[in-house]
Amino acid sequence: MGWGTLITRRLKVFSLALFVYFDYxxxxxxxxWVSTVKKNAIWAKTHERNARRVLKLMIELEGLWVKMGQYLSTRxxxxxxxxxxxxxxxxDSLPPRPLEEVCGTIExxxxKPMRQLFATFDVDPLATASIAQVHRATLEDGREVVVKVQHDGIKEIILEVLFFSGNSVL
Incomplete structure (x- = not known):
């Protein structure tokens, strides 16, 4: 992940922050100019509208942004x-990565190709989290397993956030 990607990601965050600020x-x-009842309804709609904007960007930026959103959802x-x-x-309901990406990562x-690794592989994940997703599969010898697949590029996203935020990984 280079400087261009870093700058693009930071601009998206800054742009959204500015957009939300001006909305508020x-x-x-x-x-x-409205009654208290209407005022409360307007503020509630504004909060929800901006929360959806923040959610969308956190899902797009992935990694630690999703972790931060998970933390904030408890506050x-x-x-x-x-x-x-x-x-x-x-x-608990992040969008799953495309099956092609998951299979590519596993291979x-x-x-080895997927057909040599698994007799069956469920296309729908059991769970999807901020850094990985989990699929049910059956090995060629008949044993049922669960396969945890780290999202493609997530390591770079996490390292970028740690490195460029001034935090040391060592």
Missing amino acids: KAVQKRVQ ADVLPEPYIEVLKQLQ KELG
Whole structure:
């Protein structure tokens, strides 16, 4: 992961932060002229709208961003309820990686084609997390196994976040 990717990722975060900031400032001006009941509804919709934006970017940026979202989803003392509800999706329902990517990773790591490694391989993962996903499979000898596959490129994403944030890995 080079400087171009790093800058692109940081620009996405900065752009979203700016967009969310201006959204809140606009709503702040708007609610001055409405009743308290409407004001609360407008703020709730604003929080949910911006939480969905944050969720989408965290899923796109992967890795430690997803971990941060998972952590924030437990912090009702810090974030409004709509953020907690939206970010809870990061706890157990991340989108799975494409099967082609998963098979490619397995074949690259184990040095054999999938058909030589497994008699069966479930295409739908049992679980998908921020750095890996898990699939059920059957070996050629009939033993049932669970295969945990690290997401392609996740190591570079984690190292980039650690390296460029000033944290030392050593």
